[in-house]
Amino acid sequence: MTAILEVENVSKLYGQMLAVDDVSFNINKGEVLTLLGRSGCGKSTTLRLVAGLERPDEGEIRLRGKVVVSTAQGIFVPPERRSVGLVFQSYAVWPHMTVFENIAYPLKIRRIAAAKIRAQVERIADLVGLSEYLSRPSQNLSGGQQQRVALGRALIHEPDLLLLDEPFSNLDTELREDLRLQMKDLQKRLNTSVLYVTHDQEEAMDLSHRVAVMFRGKIQQLAAPEVVYEQPENFFIQRFVGKILRFNGRLTGISGETATVRIGDAADLTAASFDQGLTVGDDVVVTVRPEDVAIVAGPEPGGCALPSTVLEKSFFGSRYELHIDTLGSVNTLPMDKTSRYDTGEQLYLSIPGGRARAWPVPPDS
Amino acid sequence: MVVVIGGFDIETIRAELLNSSETGVALRNSVILSLRAPFAALFGFAIAWVLLRFPIPGRRLIEFSFWVAFMMPVLPLTLGWTLLLDEYDGLINIWLMKLPFIDEAVFNVNSISGIIWVHMTASTVPIMVIMLGPAIRQMDASLEEAARVSGAGPARVLTDITIPMLFAAIMTGTILGFIRGLEAFEVEQFLGSAAGISVYSTRVFDLANWQPPRFEEAMALSTIVLAGLSLLAFAYQRIVRNRHFATIAGRGSSRRQLSIGKARYVISVGLVILVCISVLVPAVLLIVGSFMTLFGFFDMEQPFTLQNWATVLRDSNFFLALKNSLVVSLGAGVVGSLLYAGVAYLVIRSSLRYRGLVDFLSWLPWCVPGILLGLGLLSLVLETPGLGVFYGSLGLLVTAIVISQFPLGVSMMKSAIGQVSVELEEAAMVCGASRSRMFMNVVLPLVKPMLVSVFVLVLIAGLRDISTLVLLAQPRSLPLSILLFEYAISGSKEAAAVVGLIMSAIVMVTALVARRFGLNVGTSSAST
Numbered sequence: 001m002t003a004i005l006e007v008e009n010v011s012k013l014y015g016q017m018l019a020v021d022d023v024s025f026n027i028n029k030g031e032v033l034t035l036l037g038r039s040g041c042g043k044s045t046t047l048r049l050v051a052g053l054e055r056p057d058e059g060e061i062r063l064r065g066k067v068v069v070s071t072a073q074g075i076f077v078p079p080e081r082r083s084v085g086l087v088f089q090s091y092a093v094w095p096h097m098t099v100f101e102n103i104a105y106p107l108k109i110r111r112i113a114a115a116k117i118r119a120q121v122e123r124i125a126d127l128v129g130l131s132e133y134l135s136r137p138s139q140n141l142s143g144g145q146q147q148r149v150a151l152g153r154a155l156i157h158e159p160d161l162l163l164l165d166e167p168f169s170n171l172d173t174e175l176r177e178d179l180r181l182q183m184k185d186l187q188k189r190l191n192t193s194v195l196y197v198t199h200d201q202e203e204a205m206d207l208s209h210r211v212a213v214m215f216r217g218k219i220q221q222l223a224a225p226e227v228v229y230e231q232p233e234n235f236f237i238q239r240f241v242g243k244i245l246r247f248n249g250r251l252t253g254i255s256g257e258t259a260t261v262r263i264g265d266a267a268d269l270t271a272a273s274f275d276q277g278l279t280v281g282d283d284v285v286v287t288v289r290p291e292d293v294a295i296v297a298g299p300e301p302g303g304c305a306l307p308s309t310v311l312e313k314s315f316f317g318s319r320y321e322l323h324i325d326t327l328g329s330v331n332t333l334p335m336d337k338t339s340r341y342d343t344g345e346q347l348y349l350s351i352p353g354g355r356a357r358a359w360p361v362p363p364d365s
Numbered sequence: 366m367v368v369v370i371g372g373f374d375i376e377t378i379r380a381e382l383l384n385s386s387e388t389g390v391a392l393r394n395s396v397i398l399s400l401r402a403p404f405a406a407l408f409g410f411a412i413a414w415v416l417l418r419f420p421i422p423g424r425r426l427i428e429f430s431f432w433v434a435f436m437m438p439v440l441p442l443t444l445g446w447t448l449l450l451d452e453y454d455g456l457i458n459i460w461l462m463k464l465p466f467i468d469e470a471v472f473n474v475n476s477i478s479g480i481i482w483v484h485m486t487a488s489t490v491p492i493m494v495i496m497l498g499p500a501i502r503q504m505d506a507s508l509e510e511a512a513r514v515s516g517a518g519p520a521r522v523l524t525d526i527t528i529p530m531l532f533a534a535i536m537t538g539t540i541l542g543f544i545r546g547l548e549a550f551e552v553e554q555f556l557g558s559a560a561g562i563s564v565y566s567t568r569v570f571d572l573a574n575w576q577p578p579r580f581e582e583a584m585a586l587s588t589i590v591l592a593g594l595s596l597l598a599f600a601y602q603r604i605v606r607n608r609h610f611a612t613i614a615g616r617g618s619s620r621r622q623l624s625i626g627k628a629r630y631v632i633s634v635g636l637v638i639l640v641c642i643s644v645l646v647p648a649v650l651l652i653v654g655s656f657m658t659l660f661g662f663f664d665m666e667q668p669f670t671l672q673n674w675a676t677v678l679r680d681s682n683f684f685l686a687l688k689n690s691l692v693v694s695l696g697a698g699v700v701g702s703l704l705y706a707g708v709a710y711l712v713i714r715s716s717l718r719y720r721g722l723v724d725f726l727s728w729l730p731w732c733v734p735g736i737l738l739g740l741g742l743l744s745l746v747l748e749t750p751g752l753g754v755f756y757g758s759l760g761l762l763v764t765a766i767v768i769s770q771f772p773l774g775v776s777m778m779k780s781a782i783g784q785v786s787v788e789l790e791e792a793a794m795v796c797g798a799s800r801s802r803m804f805m806n807v808v809l810p811l812v813k814p815m816l817v818s819v820f821v822l823v824l825i826a827g828l829r830d831i832s833t834l835v836l837l838a839q840p841r842s843l844p845l846s847i848l849l850f851e852y853a854i855s856g857s858k859e860a861a862a863v864v865g866l867i868m869s870a871i872v873m874v875t876a877l878v879a880r881r882f883g884l885n886v887g888t889s890s891a892s893t
Contacts, residue, residue, distance in 0.1 A: 110516055
């Protein structure tokens with residue numbers, strides 16, 4: 001079965017800078033793949049390359065097996081002839097047309113009969129919840145309504161692939177969650193293939209079948225959300241996706257994939273270390289997810305407990321957050337409301353060895 | 366402004382309309398010539414759009430060249446064109462007549478089409494490109510990209526999305542172009558009078574130069590024109606009322622370009638040719654012409670000479686004119702920019718009851734053609750007891766320029782002052798500063814760039830202006846632009862070429878220096 005989208009070794013240069021660096025991935029029918037990363041990592045550029053709004057300097061892109069751009073063969077299919085739907089970050093809803101005209105536009109271009117257009121537009125409007133707004137001029141719509149117009153317009157000509165460029169970033173939180181759920185539901189019902197771009201990791205993990213974490217134009221890891229979260233391939237990915245606590249230390253022993261790290265100058269911690277090329281004596285960073293850390297009153301026999309001091313306690317309604325100093329490393333840790341540690345107090349962090357990771361010290365820390 | 370209305374006289378209007386066929390012909394010609402505005406607007410818009418949206422090689426040079434054409438005074442370039450297109454001596458006609466099947470002149474610059482050609486290439490189209498560019502820049506490129514992804518090709522995007530969205534801007538450009546067309550004077554006088562073509566402005570000039578001057582008829586004629594322009598302004602308001610679409614370009618989105626492959630080279634070459642026709646060709650010819658013994662006559666024994674330059678540069682009239690130009694333009698620049706800043710501040714910040722009226726009045730001069738403004742001021746000075754002493758004075762010229770630039774200047778200062786948050790002023794007052802102290806310490810420094818831009822624009826207007834000043838200047842107060850005009854229409858075309866070159870050089874140097882310093886001189890003009 002051919003993949004809906006095949007991106008093969010695509011690169012794009014802006015001046016001297018490689019905005020997209022040798023990127024490859026596929027999307028299968030009905031699959032949602034998200035490009036996740038900070039601003040400037042190349043995710044939007046990649047999306048625009050797939051849409052045909054930019055030309056790559058290297059590489060090939062195929063939609064449903066048909067080549068739409070190939071630098072080797074000198075092929076470039078312009079955006080109006082690729083069968084994709086695109087929802088822009090700013091929605092790009094045309095203010096001089098009504099909601100109906102906006103959504104109908106792709107069909108109008110394809111010269112579909114007026115009666116058929118009306119039927120299709122009403123069907124899509126019903127799907128995205130805009131049926132009462134069809135005859136309204138689109139000038140005064142709210143953000144959420146504009147977003148749905150853009151979505152309707154992108155879906156109406158039943159494209160092979162739906163491209164979404166940070167569609168929720170301009171909306172407030174409550175609306176964002178509502179629309180996210182609706183989007184998920186819609187995608188399942190229509191079995192649309194989706195290439196999604198965002199910097200919001202929760203969105204990425206919730207909506208995707210697979211996530212590609214991007215940094216500086218390169219894909220760092222491409223895997224299911226659970227895998228990216230639990231088994232990140234480098235420090236950067238683990239820090240970007242979800243929260244971490246980090247401790248500076250020195251490697252005192254290594255056997256196979258288990259390392260022993262001395263934190264500060266007092267405590268020893270075992271951590272997993274996969275294929276990082278670390279040797280004894282290296283400075284390392286040990287990371288662990290906050291949900292894997294337990295706060296205990298005193299050291300435990302046979303376990304690893306790091307002595308810490310509470311610097312600051314903050315209240316956030318549903319939880320407390322403690323700002324703690326652990327032998328020189330400062331971190332933030334949520335604490336549930338039943339525990340009662342306060343500023344200045346001592347506590348111990350219990351870290352199960354199998355849940356911590358050791359990394360070489362990253363260059364920009 | 367109010368001055369002009371003083372000429373309103375029903376009897377004379379009826380007399381003019383019924384008895385004077387010349388007036389009718391002049392008005393008809395004015396309208397015909399002004400109809401170039403919509404074509405120039407659409408053409409200029411397409412050029413500006415192509416330059417912004419597609420990766421055209423040489424884009425920066427092309428944009429710069431259009432800006433140069435926008436800045437260059439038109440009359441000197443017209444002189445250049447006569448060398449090529451004159452019915453009897455024009456080079457192109459001579460060359461074409463060498464062909465076997467052509468035995469009379471193909472082109473005649475002294476005709477309606479000649480006038481249209483000169484205006485379009487040297488002035489109207491470049492002005493549209495420069496004026497409409499910023500409107501396009503303000504539009505979010507995503508709106509066009511969304512259309513492409515929906516299946517529309519580049520041409521479809523232009524007609525379905527870009528033009529409708531920027532309709533208000535295009536309409537504004539067209540109306541302003543039309544008004545400017547009615548105002549046009551020196552080209553029509555220079556090219557048209559030899560062929561008996563008269564337009565509104567030349568007719569007024571003619572009437573005012575009778576001995577004794579026929580002011581009433583000139584006023585009557587002008588009232589008709591003003592009425593027409595008011596109707597136009599009214600119609601414009603109605604058409605554009607519901608068509609203003611606020612689009613705000615997101616971060617970087619206004620500069621995104623769409624790819625069109627190899628076609629961009631073809632377009633680039635086309636635009637370069639256009640630009641050469643607009644600026645380069647007439648400018649080169651003008652330079653050549655200034656060195657000719659007899660302007661336009663290439664087949665003489667000694668066609669070229671340095672004598673023209675020597676004569677002009679030794680003439681005391683020239684230096685007097687130069688001094689007058691500098692006084693008028695600098696004076697108008699200083700007085701104007703401060704006045705506009707004050708009025709703009711009043712309109713935006715104060716709570717005076719009549720500031721809406723002041724705002725409205727500040728736009729009136731836009732509708733008044735230069736020659737009419739000059740006429741109004743002239744008759745005001747001649748017919749009001751006590752003001753006669755200003756007749757022919759430099760102060761009068763300065764006043765004329767300041768009034769003529771009022772709408773643009775106030776508009777630009779309004780946009781600059783509007784950007785200074787009220788809170789900055791309030792903070793100063795809370796710290797103890799008085800209103801005037803606060804204006805000096807907070808507002809003026811923050812709007813300084815715009816203030817200097819306005820100063821430069823008024824200065825350049827003062828250097829270039831012919832139609833407003835031509836009725837007001839007397840021999841001792843003659844500025845360089847009027848000297849040029851007089852040389853041109855009196856047949857001393859060689860001297861005209863020299864003076865034209867010098868004047869153009871001064872204007873261009875001033876504009877280039879200002880642009881170098883990052884000033885807004887039409888590089889991103891304030892939106893109207």
